[in-house]
Amino acid sequence: MQQRKGVERRTVLKAAGASLAVTGLGATATACGGGSGSGDGTVTIRYAWWGAEDRARRINKTIDLFEKKYPKIRVKTDFQPYSDFWKKFNTQASGGNPPDVFQNAIGFLRKYDAKNVLLDLEEQVKAGNLRMEGFRAGLDTFGEIDGKLLGVPVGSNSMALVIDKPVYARAGITPEMGWTWDDFDEAMARVRDRTGRAGDSGMYGVMYLYDLYLRQNGKAFFTEDALGFTESDLTRWWTKAEKGVTSGLFADPKKVAQIKPKSALSAELAGSEFTWDNFTVRYTSEGRSEYGLAPIPTTDGKRTGQYLGSLMLSASRRTEHPVEVARFIDFMVHDPEVARIMGYDRGVPATTAQYAAYRPTDPVNKAIAAYEESLVAADVLEPVTPHPNGADICEAAFLRIGEELGLGKRSVADAVEQFFDESKTALGS
Structure with missing residues (x-):
């Protein structure tokens, strides 16, 4: 634990109240927030x-x-x-x-x-x-x-595609607002074929990206009390991700795991990576290239499903x-x-x-501000997806199981079944 120096507690904390366990607060609990x-x-x-x-x-x-x-x-x-x-x-x-x-x-x-x-x-x-x-x-x-x-x-942030700008330039790719997933797949192939690098770091466990994809298609990762998609939906998503690795469009998950905590993008295993826009600072400190922010691909050329988190x-x-x-x-x-x-x-x-x-003066933070301003100007922002009680457990499971799938420890069918089993338990559904 880290504490600020010079700040002392003025009195002893009063007695803590009853437990906040699953059964909830007792009716006679003594109020005590630690102040x-x-x-x-x-x-x-x-x-x-x-x-x-x-x-x-x-x-x-x-x-x-x-x-x-x-x-x-x-x-x-x-x-x-x-x-x-x-x-x-x-x-x-x-x-x-x-x-x-x-x-x-x-x-x-x-x-x-x-x-x-x-x-x-x-x-x-x-x-x-x-x-x-x-x-x-x-x-x-x-x-x-x-x-x-x-x-x-x-503070606010939104999902973005962080790109290695010189790599995208060599591949002849200029992502623009409204590009589609078909455009994205073509771009991944061009990065692979023209630069010898995988197009993207991989999409197995990026829950918030999958949420945007679902929102583009009239669904969402969560409803107010359950998952907002089916086993068939997730099977299609993870099958596409698996095929992307097999074809070299996405980075080899085993190599990605080996270079952690460094990212696949900054380690030059991939030409791009989906993450939150304000994480761009990470790549600049880790890598040797110049990085930028590209729009989220769309299903219909209009709706990105994005929101400010x-x-x-x-x-x-x-x-x-x-x-x-x-x-x-x-x-x-x-x-x-x-x-x-x-x-x-x-x-x-x-x-x-x-x-x-x-108002930032450095190029990285200026780009983050410009990216969020572009989302407002394009009028693509929507209300945030509701997150039910247990959402944090579902998110952790999605990341873990997605990594296991990528590393070959699970088949797509097994990964989907495991995720839904754990999520239904977490959400009580």
Whole structure:
């Protein structure tokens, strides 16, 4: 665990309430979100997130600013790598002592709402402690579930095709908005034939790409309480992916696994890779080439199925300091200086004030901003697909089973059956 230096707890935490296990909160549970108060009116709230050291450094700077503006509020921090974060959070939530405010994602909203972990922030909006105006491209509703405001976006991103620009130039490919999957398949063949490199890193386990493909065809990965596609749908998707590897259109999964954590694109195994637009920074730091963002292929030449996704800040239902937590969230999503410190670390700033405050000068981040602006201008953005309770387990299963399929450990039929078995259990369907 990492903690900011110089921030001390003012009082001992009050006793934790009853367990947030599957049976839910007990009726007599004692409210306890981990925040503390002192005799001079100063309170301490706990803030947790996932990420690396650089994100921690940036966030700590923003907290310093917040504490100067609100000297009666102290913030105690904790950050972990992604998987470790959720392991620790699950333990804290089950013990009735989650952090007061924490980084969140859409795949976890219904899950933790069902376990009575998340605070509905709408009351704080009505009280004037949290502003929900001034968000970009409909992001103000991104954290709303069943009429409750369970998360506030801090940044946005969208799926894109990251390309090796010199490779695409040698292959004579210029992707444009509205190109089709047939165009994409032809492009993969041209990269293979003209550059000696696989066209793409592979599509086995990219759940969010498959979601876009389904949305283009009138379906979606999730409905509000189940999967939104059939075994036949997934069989066709994974069969196409398998054939792409066999024909050399997609990179050899065994080689991709060998060079991890480096990406197949930056390792020069492939000419492109589907991922979130703000991950472009990764390829520039890993690879030797110049990378760019290309549009998502379409089924009909128009609909991409895209939406702006976002990391969010959520609050614990058990916090003793909902007002202070709301003010903290408001500061983090609206204050212009926060944007100048964070840059695009958590995506393109979600509010117009922060978006205007930070205008990147480096080519990579300028390209990310231009890409998202192009999506707005093309009017392709749609509402986000609902994510039911258990979506995070389905996502992990899709990635794991897709990798096993790629490595030859499962047949397509076996992989599809295994995924649906695990997903039905996770979703209770």
